[in-house]
Amino acid sequence: MKERVLVAMSGGVDSSVAAALLVEQGYDVVGATMKLFCYGDDVPDRPCCSLDSINDARRVCQQLGVPHYVLNLESAFGRDVVGNFVDEYARGRTPIPCVRCNTFTKFRDLLHKADAIDASFIATGHYARIVDGALHRGLDPRKDQSYFLWGIHRAVVRRMLLPVGASTKPETRAIAHRLGLEVVAEKTESQDICFVPDGDHTKILRQRLGAEAPALSVGPLVLSDGRQVGTHQGYARYTIGQRRGLPGGFPEPMYVVDIRPNERAVVIGPRAELLGRGVVARELNWLGEPPALGANVLVQIRHRATPAAAEVVRVGADEIELALDEPVAAITPGQSLVLYDDTRVLGGGIIEAARRVRSALPILAA
Amino acid sequence: MPEPIYLDHAATTPVRPEVREAMEPFFGPRFGNPSSLHRWGREARVALDEARERVAVCLGARTDEICFTSGGTESDNLAVLGAWRARRAQGRNAVVSTPIEHKAVLAAVHQASREGAEERLCAMTTSCTVDTHSFDDLVRPDVAVASVMWVNNEVGTIQPIEELAATANARGVLFHTDAVQAFGKVTIDASRVPFDILSISGHKIGAPKGCGAVFVRRGTVLEPLFHGGTQDRGRRPGTENVAAAVGLARAAELTIAEHVEECAKLTAFRDRLERAIVAAIPDAVVHGRGARRAPHILSVSVPGTDSESLLMALDLQGIACSAGSACQSGSVTPSHVLTACGIRADIASASIRMSFGSLTTDACIDRVAAVFPTLVRKARGQSPMPAASAVGV
Numbered sequence: 001m002k003e004r005v006l007v008a009m010s011g012g013v014d015s016s017v018a019a020a021l022l023v024e025q026g027y028d029v030v031g032a033t034m035k036l037f038c039y040g041d042d043v044p045d046r047p048c049c050s051l052d053s054i055n056d057a058r059r060v061c062q063q064l065g066v067p068h069y070v071l072n073l074e075s076a077f078g079r080d081v082v083g084n085f086v087d088e089y090a091r092g093r094t095p096i097p098c099v100r101c102n103t104f105t106k107f108r109d110l111l112h113k114a115d116a117i118d119a120s121f122i123a124t125g126h127y128a129r130i131v132d133g134a135l136h137r138g139l140d141p142r143k144d145q146s147y148f149l150w151g152i153h154r155a156v157v158r159r160m161l162l163p164v165g166a167s168t169k170p171e172t173r174a175i176a177h178r179l180g181l182e183v184v185a186e187k188t189e190s191q192d193i194c195f196v197p198d199g200d201h202t203k204i205l206r207q208r209l210g211a212e213a214p215a216l217s218v219g220p221l222v223l224s225d226g227r228q229v230g231t232h233q234g235y236a237r238y239t240i241g242q243r244r245g246l247p248g249g250f251p252e253p254m255y256v257v258d259i260r261p262n263e264r265a266v267v268i269g270p271r272a273e274l275l276g277r278g279v280v281a282r283e284l285n286w287l288g289e290p291p292a293l294g295a296n297v298l299v300q301i302r303h304r305a306t307p308a309a310a311e312v313v314r315v316g317a318d319e320i321e322l323a324l325d326e327p328v329a330a331i332t333p334g335q336s337l338v339l340y341d342d343t344r345v346l347g348g349g350i351i352e353a354a355r356r357v358r359s360a361l362p363i364l365a366a
Numbered sequence: 367m368p369e370p371i372y373l374d375h376a377a378t379t380p381v382r383p384e385v386r387e388a389m390e391p392f393f394g395p396r397f398g399n400p401s402s403l404h405r406w407g408r409e410a411r412v413a414l415d416e417a418r419e420r421v422a423v424c425l426g427a428r429t430d431e432i433c434f435t436s437g438g439t440e441s442d443n444l445a446v447l448g449a450w451r452a453r454r455a456q457g458r459n460a461v462v463s464t465p466i467e468h469k470a471v472l473a474a475v476h477q478a479s480r481e482g483a484e485e486r487l488c489a490m491t492t493s494c495t496v497d498t499h500s501f502d503d504l505v506r507p508d509v510a511v512a513s514v515m516w517v518n519n520e521v522g523t524i525q526p527i528e529e530l531a532a533t534a535n536a537r538g539v540l541f542h543t544d545a546v547q548a549f550g551k552v553t554i555d556a557s558r559v560p561f562d563i564l565s566i567s568g569h570k571i572g573a574p575k576g577c578g579a580v581f582v583r584r585g586t587v588l589e590p591l592f593h594g595g596t597q598d599r600g601r602r603p604g605t606e607n608v609a610a611a612v613g614l615a616r617a618a619e620l621t622i623a624e625h626v627e628e629c630a631k632l633t634a635f636r637d638r639l640e641r642a643i644v645a646a647i648p649d650a651v652v653h654g655r656g657a658r659r660a661p662h663i664l665s666v667s668v669p670g671t672d673s674e675s676l677l678m679a680l681d682l683q684g685i686a687c688s689a690g691s692a693c694q695s696g697s698v699t700p701s702h703v704l705t706a707c708g709i710r711a712d713i714a715s716a717s718i719r720m721s722f723g724s725l726t727t728d729a730c731i732d733r734v735a736a737v738f739p740t741l742v743r744k745a746r747g748q749s750p751m752p753a754a755s756a757v758g759v
Contacts, residue, residue, distance in 0.1 A: 030682065069678050072699060116675030116745040117682055 002028040005121040005161055006114040008106055009033050009060065009068070011053030014125030014164050016060045016184045017175050021163040022123055023064050024179075030119060031061040031068040034110065036077040036101075037195040059183050073109055080104040082195055086208045089201070090215045092261035093334030094239040096148065096303070097193055103151030103285075111156060121161045128345075129165035133158045135287055137343040140168040147303050150338045150348030154287045205236055219264030221247065224257065224273055235259050238266050241274060241330030255330070275327035278355030279310075281337040282319050286347035290315060291339060294361055297322070298340040301331050301351060307340055313359045320349060323358045370684035371730045375570075375723030376519055376547060376663055377688055381613070382572035382724070388616040389574075392609035400606050401597065410608045417608075417615035424618040425564065425581055426555035433580050433601045434611045438546040440591070441565030441580035442470035442513075444602070445542040448588030449511035449563065450478045453540070458510040460484040462539070464496050465706035466520075471513050471544055472702075483510070490707045493657040494523040501530055511540040511563075516548035520703040520719055522663030523654040524552055528559050535560045540586060546570055546578075550621035551629060551660040562586050566618075568610065572724065573617035577610035632661035635722045635731050640664055642735035647742055651713055653704060662723060667709075667716040671745040676718055679741040685734055687720050 005027045007019040022029050033054045054070055061068035081100045088095035106124060114122050127138030128146040135157055138144040164172050176185035192199050205216060215236035220228045230247045232238065242256045246268055255274050258267035279301060291297055291312050298307040299322055308328050314321040331354035338348035392413065398406030400414045419429045435441045450461050463475045465487045479485040489500035496514055505512050512534045516527050527543050534541035542563040545554055549566045563586065568577035582588060582601065594603030643650050643666055653665040673689035680687050689701065704714035
């Protein structure tokens with residue numbers, strides 16, 4: 001009997017090819033498109049998640065001769081992903097909703113649906129790989145999406161199939177053409193957050209928090225010594241490392257180096273102030289054993305950031321602190337801290353704070 | 367996989383061979399426009415008039431009281447909006463309906479409300495029937511039209527149309543009933559029950575999609591939805607779909623002729639499946655059980671499951687059912703009907719509608735009775751997954 005796999009299909013080329021490859025490999029494929037967010041009528045040309053995308057996924061499944069379903073996960077997604085997104089911005093942080101969508105929506109809620117239909121596996125079009133039951137980076141460094149997958153429960157990894165993780169994007173498109181999936185083969189990629197279709201995240205913050213919310217209200221732009229150098233239109237418009245929208249007239253290029261929601265302040269400073277020598281993260285999740293104190297690991301603090309060598313100087317159930325061998329710029333609360341051993345994802349957490357000075361390992365009493 | 371089983375007759379039915387045969391000539395030699403004065407036109411016109419007469423007979427109506435439409439949705443819109451627009455200026459600006467109506471009625475009521483109507487929705491009982499006291503209270507002399515469906519499409523409950531129509535009638539309020547699911551399942555007789563407007567749909571009774579009719583009692587004025595020629599006394603401009611009208615008439619006649627025997631058969635199917643499900647899953651909730659129900663619909667919720675997962679699992683076993691109502695994307699939304707009847711949200715979002723008809727056999731019922739409990743067990747089983755709070759929250 002063929003093993004059943006539930007494939008999460010966005011209507012894009014990656015997940016369509018994932019489904020097609022699994023059909024080729026002899027799996028009993030069931031396609032599913034998650035309906036996560038209702039745009040109303042005003043986003044006709046969004047490449048992903050819209051009604052057109054659902055229809056594309058359905059057409060691909062029809063062509064592959066496999067069933068396709070639309071699963072309404074709107075309320076859970078609204079709670080677990082959108083709600084958190086709004087809360088994080090209100091706290092002056094910069095969240096990554098895709099991480100929580102993977103953790104809760106795709107690899108938890110969707111897995112429950114998979115259980116209900118007796119599917120042994122769940123598959124997506126992510127560029128990451130499962131090797132010997134462990135999660136690894138995708139082979140194409142420009143497409144690697146393993147950074148977004150650290151939060152999934154360790155027991156789920158052995159039920160995951162990531163068929164395009166060993167391909168490059170051009171290879172995936174070539175496979176789409178070879179398999180005759182012309183509907184999706186040349187579709188453009190979605191870069192935005194799916195529920196922020198026009199790239200302006202303040203719109204949904206205004207909807208949920210109200211236009212008068214502190215995060216969207218005027219506040220001071222200050223230097224790290226406290227001197228005010230201007231005003232801003234709401235700290236939720238800023239993220240650590242941002243240069244856009246800052247006043248000029250300084251001897252050096254200036255960056256956002258801190259956000260202080262209690263004072264509604266956005267702190268700006270030169271590049272030197274952007275550098276961190278340590279990082280603290282919470283909301284931890286480990287795909288294997290938690291790293292040991294003193295362990296040397298690679299850490300990534302942002303999507304597409306170069307992995308940095310680090311040492312674990314403190315690790316508990318709820319919090320980890322790493323000392324960085326070299327300074328790293330723009331460590332941003334709300335982003336993910338992901339630990340790697342070479343290409344293998346060890347796990348990660350949500351960045352809580354940067355440390356300006358390097359912490360040392362505690363000296364343990366003999 | 368074993369032979370697929372279609373338990374979704376309340377969604378749509380296959381076109382009956384007799385109906386196809388009756389329609390055939392109107393796609394070919396008898397293609398004329400019924401408004402033309404020549405022989406082609408006359409032939410089409412005669413067929414159309416005959417079809418109208420035959421549908422009228424099926425409803426206990428007079429021929430001129432039947433207006434052909436594109437289906438249930440158009441009939442409902444014409445009834446609700448047409449009646450309100452025609453009467454709003456006469457001191458009757460309110461519209462009364464129920465929260466369990468098909469979206470075709472509910473959305474038309476909402477549209478009237480956007481255009482200035484006062485919208486009043488009746489309270490419901492937990493058996494999914496209209497609270498008649500609430501209806502009585504809301505239907506006052508300032509109401510243009512009251513619209514209550516005869517048989518609910520999700521649960522199958524029969525509403526007390528005789529009583530409601532009489533109440534409305536006594537207060538000069540036009541009474542419309544959406545009888546799309548009722549036709550052929552309950553006795554409909556316009557000469558006995560004082561409804562003013564009644565909607566039926568072709569594809570629920572073996573005619574094609576895209577055809578239906580609305581009964582409009584003599585003397586009832588409706589503002590038309592469309593503007594154009596004088597077809598159908600101006601109530602419904604546009605060249606008539608003669609083939610569809612003929613098909614609808616044939617399907618309606620067959621349905622009425624078979625009605626007693628068919629209802630007995632469907633009742634037996636439903637009762638047998640219901641008993642089997644409740645025996646295997648003692649905590650299963652059968653909706654509308656306390657009320658009179660049409661025989662072709664069984665609506666059941668299993669606590670601890672959700673409609674979506676169960677429908678998928680059923681479909682993968684070749685068994686076609688549905689939930690409340692599907693949205694355009696094809697995804698399942700929690701039933702507005704059950705929610706309005708005070709059913710708990712987790713139960714409402716677990717409802718499965720099985721509906722019986724021409725394709726149902728004893729073997730279908732046996733197989734579903736055997737498979738359903740198995741799928742339920744699976745859907746209720748939790749995977750080895752942590753609760754939300756355990757992972758990075």
